[in-house]
Amino acid sequence: MSQSKPHCDREQLAKAISQTLDDAAELKLAEHLCECASCRDELARSAGDESFWNKATANLAASATFKTDTESELHSSVFVKVDPDASDMATIGSAGSLNEEAEASLPFDPPTHPEMLGRVDGFSIEQMIGRGGMGVVYKGFDAELNRPVAIKFLAPHLSVSGVARKRFAREAQAAAAVVHPNVVPIYSIGTSQSRPYLVMALVSGRSLQKHVEEHGPMPAEDVVRIAQQIAAGLAAAHEQGLVHRDIKPANIMLEKEVSRVLITDFGLARAADDAGMTQSGWLAGTPHYMSPEQSKGDDIDHRSDLFSLGSVMYFMATGREPFRAENPYGVLQKIGAEEPKSTRSINGSIPKTLDNVITKLLSKDPSERFASATSVxxxxxxxxxxxQNPTQHSLPKVSVAAKFPWRLKATLGIAALLLAIVAAFQFDQLFYPTTPANTHVGEPVRRESSAFPLPAESTPEWISEVPDSRRWEAELASIRETITRMEQPIRSSTVRAFDQFEVEKRLLDERIRAMERSAGN
Structure with a gap:
């Protein structure tokens, strides 16, 4: 199929790498890449980052047939362009590892020691220690201040992008504005061979992602301790008007296991009132940990970070993400439309209070989450x-908005509709006399003259008929029979849900009795 189509030329691929294609050309390229392995390979070679573009081409269209391993992509920061007039989306940039060819052209000066990789200004570069959403991180040493440091370089395939360079600079500005024990401090920023870099504190430890992957779900006390420190760091950032936008386990560093927690990688952070940094139709973040409003490309505030914190806590408590799918697009759909399984249904050792905290943080509606990171x-x-000491301290009370099963929601919706119908009949009974006994159903009813008569042309048709007392009683009997039928499937739901239904049922019964009394009068 793809053999009958011409291959992409190098100029077209270069424009794709530099993100200068228009929407129509980008969509056409996406369709071609889904079918042409040769062009995919050429695109990967041109970009100098095979992993990056394999992931990008696999997700340039929601209907892509090209299969690839997307597990690492789901945990990586991505930039997603959304067409507001279409239901699909395209991942045009994500975190990836640098291949050997790219790593060979490092932006360093020659080393002064054979065991070093090179030098950058006053820093000696020792070794690569990790790759982030926008670049690669090296371990270095500051000879002037005699301390180890971490030096993060913007990835080579992003260095040519003005948007990426601006976001990278933004990371330094955002993180430097937050001075807190639970936020990795930024020391300085510079440029080497046209490659921007920033210097930050070197954390002795590992990421939360690595810890959970190696050890599995964490004890409740560790989950609470880590989450408490993340919330403290977020509170400090939010006080500066910053939204992190990419809170995830890979961006949480554990210093000496779980004793101290530090938030890193403010690469996607921006001032909450800086609309210029977010272009219309663009998403930025990591699919598994995006909030519903972030996944839809809506405006976000500090409560989006709280949803991401809830997802991180879920991951710590269960060893898995709250929303799982085969590709980023599927994850984003579930975040917006589905409720995650309870942590207690996956890990029975999770206390109810901790489950409530996580559930509240994962509320779809931002107003149902905690009000602030400080509150968390x-x-x-x-x-x-x-x-740590249950005899000396009280258990916090965490209220969670009730989540009704779909069957209960439908039942209550039907009951509400019936109530509205009865109310409409009752409204008519209150303002107009009942049908005389000798008036047959279907005949027009004579009404007393009113000081405020309705215009003939606007009188609703239903006013021409009013149910007699026998039909009224039949309506009430029908409603009671419907409620009785509704009880049976509801009893199969949870006790809590059934209790809520009983409350709604009693309220409905009281309204019906009030109507009966009113109709009798």
């Missing part, structure tokens, strides 16, 4: 004290 920090501080 306070609740988790109290909860941690309780877990």
């Amino acid at each position: 920090q306070e609740v988790l501080t109290q909860y941690l004290a309780y877990l």
Whole structure:
């Protein structure tokens, strides 16, 4: 199929790499890449980052047939362009590893020691220690201040992008503005051979992602301790007007296991009031940990970070993400439309209070989450004290908005509709006399003259008929029979849901009795 189509020329691929293709050309290229392995390979070679473009081409269209391993992509920061007039989306940039060819052209000066990779200004580069959403991180040494440092370079395939360079600079500005024990500090920023870099504190430890992958779900006390420190760091950032936008386990560093937690990688952070940094139709973040509003490309505030924190806590408690799918697009769909399984249904050792905290953070509606990161920090501080010494501290109370099963929602919806119908009949009974006994159903009813008569041409047709007392009683009997039928499937739901239904049922019964009394009068 693809053999009958001409291959992409190098100029077209170069424009794809530099993100200068228009929407129509980008879509056409996406369709071609889904079918042409040769062009995919050429695109990967041209970009100098095979992993990056394999992931990008696999997700340039929601209907892509090209199969690839997307597991690492789902945990990586991505930039997604959304067409507001279409239901599909395209990942045109994501985190990836540098291949050997790209790593061979490092932006360093020659080393002064054979065991070093090179030098950058006053820093000696020792070894590569990791790759982030926008670049690669090296371990270095600051000879002037006699301390180890981490030096992050913008990835080579992003260095030519003005948007990427601006976001990279933004990372330094955002993180430098936050001075807090739970945020990795930024020391300086510079440029080497046209490659921007920033110098930050070197954390002795590992990421939360690595820890959970190696050890599995964490004890409740560790989950609460880590989350409490993340919330504290977020509170400090939010006070500066910053939204991190990419809170995930890979961006949480554990210093000496779980004793101290630090938030890193503010590469996607921006001032909450800086609309210029987010272009219309663009998403930025990591699919598994995006909030519903972030996944739809809507405006976000600090509560988006709280949803991401809930997803991180879910991951710590269960060893898996709250929303899982085969590709980023599927994950984003589930985030917006589905409720995650309870952590207790996956890990029975999770206490109910911790499950409530996570559930509240993962509320679809931002207004149903905690009001602020400070509120989360306070609740988790109290909860941690309780877990450590339950006899001396009280358990925090965490209210969670009720999540009704779909069957219960439908039932209550039907009941509400019936109630509205009865109310409409009752409204007519209150303002107009009942049908005389000798008036047959279907005949027009004579009404008393009113000081405010309705215009003949606007009188609704239903006013021409009013049910007699026998039909009224039949309506009430029908509603009671419907409620009785509704109870049976509801009893198969949870006890809590059934209790809520009983409350709604009693309220409905009271309204019906009030209508009966009113109709009798």
